[in-house]
Amino acid sequence: MLRIRFLSLLITLLVISPLVISVGGEIDVSVRVLPNMPRPRYNHTSVRTGERIYVFGGTADGTTSLAISEALDPKANEWTELPNMSIPRMRHTASYMEALGRIIIVGGFQGGGHPSLFRHFMGDGNISLSSCEFFDVETERFTEAPPLETGRFWHNTHLLPNGSLLVMGGLNVTSGTLSSCELFDGKGWRxxxxxPIPLARFASCVYPDGSILVAGGHNGTVKVGSRRAFLFEPSRGEWREVSPMNRGRGYPGFCYLPGHGFLVSGGFSMPGMDDHTSAEIYIRETDKWVMTGNMSFPRHAHGSVVTADGRVMVAGGSNCETGMCHSGMEIYDPVKNEWENIGSFIVARKWGTVTSTPDGDAVVIGGRACNYATGRSELVLFSDVSSVETDTFLRDLCLGTMFLSIFLILPAALVWKMRRLEGFD
Structure with a gap:
């Protein structure tokens, strides 16, 4: 029994050591394991104000929406449990409205099933929420906010330069995919x-002049990514179609890069095909989409965040064709127009959140690890890797353990095995 345990430990060390030391490459990056979120879940939403990241709602089983809320302080390395929202919800959005000093939680879903298409979520008991609520970051209390005209989930929200909040598209259990948009000015919705077309799970950004770009997504009837793109310019007061993307992309990653353009990465294509590894960037001045280098893995439902030095990190996600989740992280350099692998975090996941910190690092929170909800939280450090003494020690320890296992312990175990076969034990 002792020998079996010894061999099990040996195998574990051989497997884990390469995973722990995998973070790195040409880009200096490290991953710090944070305390687990108290209640594992996915399809939640996260928003940062100051040093704290607030997490609202979600689901642990895909059927039951949650009203729970918590806050993470990555520097203090601790979670704080907060009061519950008034209504359980998943697949909603949360945005911090600085002028109000409050976070507004918008819409969401209650019910069962995975709502990829309209037929998946139109059953009895499923609700697309129109309700909204405020969370005051000073008093840590929830209060009722004016409701949307149309209930929705999987919608996109953006704060505009004038401080108002724009809600676009999404899914509704009665009407299907939506084209409608609503604007909240701090007092009410209009x-x-x-x-121009109904869209859900699309890419979007707001330019400094208040113009809005929308690209990709799908129509809720078939799971085929769209190539079409539309631009709203305040001076015109209407949407107009611009050049389409080179690939149709549903549920892609996206980020606006000042001085470079709007990056859209990955996304699902159509049934029976892998998700895209490709990415492209929209140049507004020329109305053209320019292909970047490819990511290493096909993915959709991944997180994207701009780093302090103006690059983009993507993390996690899934491949529709295989259903497998990713733990890999990649970074896009807009100057080189290239992608580079930067390692992996510990738990592969989709439907988690990736949120930037004031230092330009990134925090990955929760998600679905292919067959279960995870509360794992990890901090991806770009700004000051030298400060992560614990991670450096752990990586060096595992590296030493791996070499010790390969060159000393493993040969000794083989010798023992041969001697036993020869009758010496």
Whole structure:
């Protein structure tokens, strides 16, 4: 029994050591394991104000929406449990409205099933929420906010330069995919010009002049990514179609890069095909989409965040064709127009959140690890890797353990095995 345990430990060390030391490459990066989120879940939403990252709602089983809320302080290395929201919800959004000093939680979903297509979520008991609520970051209390005109989930929200909040598209259990948009001015909602076509799980950004770009997504009837793109310019007061993307992309990653353009990465294509490894960037001045180098892995439902030095990190996600989740992280350099692997975090996941810190690092929170909800939280450090003494020690320890296992312990175990076969034990 002792020998069996010894061999099990040996195998574990051989497997884990390469995973722990995998973070790195040409880009100086490290991963610090943070305390687990108290209640594992996915399809939640995260938003940062100051040093704290607030996490609202989600689901642990894909059927039951949650009202729970928590806050993470990565520097203090601790979670704080907060009061529950008034309504359980998943697949909602949360945005910090600085002028109000409050976070507004918008819409969401209650019910069962994975709502990829309209037919998946139109059953009895499924609800697309129109309700909204405020969370005051000073008092840590929830209060009712004016409701949307149309309930929705998997929608996109953006704060505009004037401080108002724009909600676009999404899914509704009665109407299907939505083209309608609504604008919240801090007091109430009003109608905003609708998208030219109904869209859900699309890419979008707001330019400094208040113009809005929308690209990709799908129509809720078939799981095929769209190539089409639309631009809203405040001076025109309406949407107009711009050049389409080179690939149709549903549920892609996206980030606006000042001085470079709008990056859209990965996304699902169509049934029976892998997700995209490709990415492209929209140059507004020329109305053209320019292909970047490819990512290493096909993925959709991944997180994207801009680092302090103006690059983009993508993390996690899934491949629709295989259903497998990713733990890999990659970074896009807009100057080189290239992608580079920067290692892996510990738990592969999709439907988690990736949130930037004030230092330009990134925090990965929760998600679905292919067959279960995880509360794992990890901090990806770009700004000051030298400060992560514990991670450096752990990586060096595992590296030494791996070499010790390969060159000393493993040969000794083989000799023991041969001697036993020859009758010496």
């Amino acid at each position: 109608v905003f010009p609708s998208l």
